[in-house]
Amino acid sequence: MIIDCHGHYTTAPKALGVFRDLQIAALEDPVRNPARGSLAISDDEIRESLLGAQIKLQDERGIDVTLFSPIAGHMMHHIGNAITSQIWSETCNDLIHRVTSLYPRRFIGVCQLPQSPLVPPKSVIPELERCVNELGFVACNLNPDPSDGHWKDAPLSDRSWYPLYEKMVELDVPAMIHVSGSCNPCFHPTGAHYINGDTTAFMQFLTSDLFRDFPTLRFIIPHGGGAVPYHWGRYRGLAQDMGRPPLSELLLNNVYFDTCVYHLPGIELLTRVIPVDNILFATEMIGAVRGIDPETGNPFDDTKRYIDQVEWLTGEDRAKIFEGNARKVYPRINAILDGD
Amino acid sequence: MIIDCHGHYTTAPKALGVFRDLQIAALEDPVRNPARGSLAISDDEIRESLLGAQIKLQDERGIDVTLFSPIAGHMMHHIGNAITSQIWSETCNDLIHRVTSLYPRRFIGVCQLPQSPLVPPKSVIPELERCVNELGFVACNLNPDPSDGHWKDAPLSDRSWYPLYEKMVELDVPAMIHVSGSCNPCFHPTGAHYINGDTTAFMQFLTSDLFRDFPTLRFIIPHGGGAVPYHWGRYRGLAQDMGRPPLSELLLNNVYFDTCVYHLPGIELLTRVIPVDNILFATEMIGAVRGIDPETGNPFDDTKRYIDQVEWLTGEDRAKIFEGNARKVYPRINAILDGD
Numbered sequence: 154m155i156i157d158c159h160g161h162y163t164t165a166p167k168a169l170g171v172f173r174d175l176q177i178a179a180l181e182d183p184v185r186n187p188a189r190g191s192l193a194i195s196d197d198e199i200r201e202s203l204l205g206a207q208i209k210l211q212d213e214r215g216i217d218v219t220l221f222s223p224i225a226g227h228m229m230h231h232i233g234n235a236i237t238s239q240i241w242s243e244t245c246n247d248l249i250h251r252v253t254s255l256y257p258r259r260f261i262g263v264c265q266l267p268q269s270p271l272v273p274p275k276s277v278i279p280e281l282e283r284c285v286n287e288l289g290f291v292a293c294n295l296n297p298d299p300s301d302g303h304w305k306d307a308p309l310s311d312r313s314w315y316p317l318y319e320k321m322v323e324l325d326v327p328a329m330i331h332v333s334g335s336c337n338p339c340f341h342p343t344g345a346h347y348i349n350g351d352t353t354a355f356m357q358f359l360t361s362d363l364f365r366d367f368p369t370l371r372f373i374i375p376h377g378g379g380a381v382p383y384h385w386g387r388y389r390g391l392a393q394d395m396g397r398p399p400l401s402e403l404l405l406n407n408v409y410f411d412t413c414v415y416h417l418p419g420i421e422l423l424t425r426v427i428p429v430d431n432i433l434f435a436t437e438m439i440g441a442v443r444g445i446d447p448e449t450g451n452p453f454d455d456t457k458r459y460i461d462q463v464e465w466l467t468g469e470d471r472a473k474i475f476e477g478n479a480r481k482v483y484p485r486i487n488a489i490l491d492g493d
Numbered sequence: 494m495i496i497d498c499h500g501h502y503t504t505a506p507k508a509l510g511v512f513r514d515l516q517i518a519a520l521e522d523p524v525r526n527p528a529r530g531s532l533a534i535s536d537d538e539i540r541e542s543l544l545g546a547q548i549k550l551q552d553e554r555g556i557d558v559t560l561f562s563p564i565a566g567h568m569m570h571h572i573g574n575a576i577t578s579q580i581w582s583e584t585c586n587d588l589i590h591r592v593t594s595l596y597p598r599r600f601i602g603v604c605q606l607p608q609s610p611l612v613p614p615k616s617v618i619p620e621l622e623r624c625v626n627e628l629g630f631v632a633c634n635l636n637p638d639p640s641d642g643h644w645k646d647a648p649l650s651d652r653s654w655y656p657l658y659e660k661m662v663e664l665d666v667p668a669m670i671h672v673s674g675s676c677n678p679c680f681h682p683t684g685a686h687y688i689n690g691d692t693t694a695f696m697q698f699l700t701s702d703l704f705r706d707f708p709t710l711r712f713i714i715p716h717g718g719g720a721v722p723y724h725w726g727r728y729r730g731l732a733q734d735m736g737r738p739p740l741s742e743l744l745l746n747n748v749y750f751d752t753c754v755y756h757l758p759g760i761e762l763l764t765r766v767i768p769v770d771n772i773l774f775a776t777e778m779i780g781a782v783r784g785i786d787p788e789t790g791n792p793f794d795d796t797k798r799y800i801d802q803v804e805w806l807t808g809e810d811r812a813k814i815f816e817g818n819a820r821k822v823y824p825r826i827n828a829i830l831d832g833d
Contacts, residue, residue: 380720386756416726
């Protein structure tokens, strides 16, 4: 079985964007506020949005199931206030739930959290509980920068995050660290802010005792871990200079990397330096890069092809990357995948 | 000849730090302001600070000459105002000049610029001219985030930077893109902010027409280009999706990567995906990582060893990486190296 742990509903019907536009317009003109639950999208529209897109690509690429979440770039937690984020997140998560209800074998839900800059992270717990307990979701996307490019909130190692981590541990769900769009003109969203967010979160983990305090807490760092595997020597050296334990002890029981790296040399590096137990197959499709690589004739984000080409991976390694590790990191998927 | 294009005077005598401490204290209590030029460091102290450190390592590692600049992490352009930065930069650059005067065969000067958040970049031109024309420096370090972790200034593609670029072109000096320390608790300096700064700058170049406007402007992105080579497929794909020219046309006549990547797999990736003409040897020593890699028994930052091990590099390739490319990117070094 091939499990893609990183997909977003980037092809959601236009009505979702209209809802969001109204919500944003209402920040200045409350009369325009869309009614909660007013989103009118038919089941057929949902099917249509997926059949020629994610589902088509799943079939072409041999992907059985995708862990599916709202559009990361549209979380935009800095817009409005905590209520704005609450309603927007509920709306997006409900739509993902409709997808997983229509295609329970193909899509498993991962929720957006109603974060808001400088609002205590514990405020997102009710929505996490709702998504996991009521909608059957198996994980969340956690934005390490709810200010969307200004990095105003506390690092992920700060105690203010601990209530959320306690709940994640209790529910046995991991979080994918995922920033949203950038409202800072210095940072291109998918080219800089995404990758920087990954690198930044890793270093927050490296310098903290988070996993001493939460030995079973689990994070997936997407986009191949940002810059981390490329600079694995730097990180091993920094940890050593700081007198920290080896990275294998310090965080590799808790931190995982996805395979959203869009060329073979990158995937080779990832699988060379990061233990195979810490690598989870993912594509990010339909996501940041949508074209065909003229050097290979294949889509940049068809990451399975790269993994298939890595010579030193054994059959057992591939089984872990494509399936086994996801079952371990996201244990709630087992009941869904193995149910009838 | 082996030219290290990235070294900082991290072992500067303590008096430099005392001067800076007084300067910072004077922001609250002007009476404490150190007199301009009051820094009292003897030639012997300078020799002593280098002989057992950078010079010893140059000799051990076979490095002939280092392009040497003030401590990047101490530029801290956000402190005080433009005058604060002006005096601090002059002080640091003058000290580098004393180093290059004492060891003209071993160290060539690269200057710190007196940047300050939200102050027009053209304000640094006089110090750049002084360093190049009067002190014999060959390049500058350009901080893409003078707010030191808050990214409040305009992207490097903004027109406000153009007067500085015009001067760089006129003087025929490149800039190494180099952030300073971080005053944002989200960003570890050498583990996150440095690498993010590199990645961010690259994406600012990718999305702009900077090199159409300045065909001979040259930047070195240190730390192996941040996350860029690891995600080279992503960057090629993003450029293609945006309808931009191939990266080779768009920026590889202007953007270069150093080899401050502290493990063999990282250097292998760098030399696999980035054209050899765009790679410049560097160590960052004595810098971010100072220990011995237990996996190899050698210093993490002894990057020459990694380059020596890359099987597919020819003798000609190595000559470019170790010497030829530096002579091309920093043309002012030729008169110094080939003079008598």
